Amino acid sequence: AAQATVSPYVRTLLAQINQYRQDNGLTPLVLDPALSRAARTHSFSMFQQKRLSHLRFNERFQQTNSRLCVENIGRGATNPRKQFDNWRRSGAHDQNLLVEEIRRAGIAEVGGFVTFFACQ
16 A cells, blocks of 8 residues: 555655565565655655755665665656666766665656655
């Protein structure tokens, strides 16, 4: 039932990330409702401020009770494939997509501002 509320943008971006992970011998990620909420809240706040930031990452991280979380952000890529390619081409963002230990993810796009927040 949760899948029904997932936007095509999020579904496509997650599928690309998971294909990339599987191509590299890694476990695919599952969408997590709490992480999705955190990602949505962060995308919305970036949208309101009209700028990219990792503001409050530590707060988001602590709320997960996880030992490890990573976060990618982006703006302006109205197409999820373009956003994925942008991350692939950027060293640190690319590494975040391939962290072996992460299992759960939240992805959100609000007004062109994208957040990928994934944890162990």
